[in-house]
Amino acid sequence: MCAHISDLLREIEELYRETPRHIDGGILGSMTTWPHEVGVVAFNRFIHVNGNDPALFPVVRECEEKLVSEVGSLYSAKYGLHTSGGTESNILAILAAIRNTSSRVVVAPSTVHKSIDKACILMNCKLVKIPTHPLKPVDKGVLEEKVREYKPSIIVITAGTTETGVVDPVEEVAEIAEKHGVYLHVDGAYGGLLIPFLRRHGLINVDLRIGNGVSSISVDMHKNGASPIPSSLLFFQDRDLLDNVCFDMDYMPSGKSCGLLGTRPGGAVVAAYYTWRAIGLRGYEENALRMMNHAKYLFEELSEIPGVEVYPYTLPIIVFKSLKYGDSLFNILWSRGLYLYKAPSLKALRVVIMPHHSRLHIDRLLKTLRDLHSG
Numbered sequence: 419m420c421a422h423i424s425d426l427l428r429e430i431e432e433l434y435r436e437t438p439r440h441i442d443g444g445i446l447g448s449m450t451t452w453p454h455e456v457g458v459v460a461f462n463r464f465i466h467v468n469g470n471d472p473a474l475f476p477v478v479r480e481c482e483e484k485l486v487s488e489v490g491s492l493y494s495a496k497y498g499l500h501t502s503g504g505t506e507s508n509i510l511a512i513l514a515a516i517r518n519t520s521s522r523v524v525v526a527p528s529t530v531h532k533s534i535d536k537a538c539i540l541m542n543c544k545l546v547k548i549p550t551h552p553l554k555p556v557d558k559g560v561l562e563e564k565v566r567e568y569k570p571s572i573i574v575i576t577a578g579t580t581e582t583g584v585v586d587p588v589e590e591v592a593e594i595a596e597k598h599g600v601y602l603h604v605d606g607a608y609g610g611l612l613i614p615f616l617r618r619h620g621l622i623n624v625d626l627r628i629g630n631g632v633s634s635i636s637v638d639m640h641k642n643g644a645s646p647i648p649s650s651l652l653f654f655q656d657r658d659l660l661d662n663v664c665f666d667m668d669y670m671p672s673g674k675s676c677g678l679l680g681t682r683p684g685g686a687v688v689a690a691y692y693t694w695r696a697i698g699l700r701g702y703e704e705n706a707l708r709m710m711n712h713a714k715y716l717f718e719e720l721s722e723i724p725g726v727e728v729y730p731y732t733l734p735i736i737v738f739k740s741l742k743y744g745d746s747l748f749n750i751l752w753s754r755g756l757y758l759y760k761a762p763s764l765k766a767l768r769v770v771i772m773p774h775h776s777r778l779h780i781d782r783l784l785k786t787l788r789d790l791h792s793g
């Protein structure tokens with residue numbers, strides 16, 4: 419016997435009410451955000467569309483092409499594709515680098531996202547990690563030594579690391595990559611939609627750009643892009659690299675399939691494009707500046723709380739620890755509806771300021787921390 423639709427809808431509403439929402443302000447550690455309303459409409463409207471079938475659903479190809487061209491212009495990129503997230507983009511970048519080579523070596527600082535480990539397990543690559551302090555960019559001298567020693571097919575660095583938001587020295591590493599003829603992937607899943615805007619205001623000195631040694635850059639639309647999940651973009655230096663992540667699929671009308679997934683949410687591609695248009699360059703710039711202001715405020719206020727140690731920041735990720743509560747602070751805060759994440763290599767906690775955050779959300783966290791550390 420099947421359940422009544424009205425009962426199921428009521429149950430779904432109850433589950434929705436019990437589920438944390440970004441706009442309520444408690445989600446403070448995740449790199450996700452409340453998706454833009456225009457993106458939500460676009461996603462729902464094209465919920466039936468298979469992103470793997472651009473012949474039947476040309477809207478997907480059109481939106482993907484416009485996204486690649488318009489978002490890509492921030493990084494001087496002309497070629498690329500929409501993927502399901504930073505993990506898929508990283509896996510594909512490594513695939514693009516190794517598909518036509520015999521070497522299976524990846525060199526990366528130890529601060530890279532875990533999806534690089536995952537990619538190496540999947541594709542049987544040897545991952546050479548350069549020990550790197552979580553608060554520092556990779557040492558380019560050590561990186562070049564490893565490149566000489568291991569002759570990798572790809573170097574991966576990060577423009578905004580997951581734990582602390584540190585940005586590796588893109589231009590210097592690109593020079594090394596070019597000199598040694600090695601593919602360089604820059605993982606900008608988190609920082610990609612912040613750095614170009616912050617750079618205009620002198621808040622960061624990194625030129626995130628395809629070419630001159632940079633073979634690919636990934637940028638997540640479902641992080642600071644404020645698009646519905648799942649949504650990332652992977653940009654390549656040339657068409658051949660893009661072809662390396664495409665496969666023959668002769669039963670499909672387009673004859674091929676690009677990326678890891680087969681059938682995939684076409685609505686996410688349309689949503690990403692319309693979110694991008696709705697927010698606009700000015701909106702992304704304002705978001706980036708507002709988030710940096712919130713980060714500065716949080717950093718300064720945390721520094722004033724006795725028993726709290728706060729670390730320097732580059733992008734709007736604030737990492738701190740409590741000398742009074744240690745690791746137990748994580749559970750204490752979660753039990754109060756303040757959902758921070760861990761920064762495991764510093765045995766600390768991470769707050770990621772995202773586009774939906776307001777001063778009120780940060781003040782609620784600060785008040786709780788002040789109360790916990792008073793007396």
Ligand SMILES: Cc1ncc(COP(=O)(O)O)c(C=O)c1O
Nearest residue numbers: 449503504505531580605607608
């Ligand atoms: C730098 C970086 N790269 C890749 C990823 C993976 O992204 P996703 O969770 O969208 O697969 C993350 C996730 O936080 C990240 O911070």
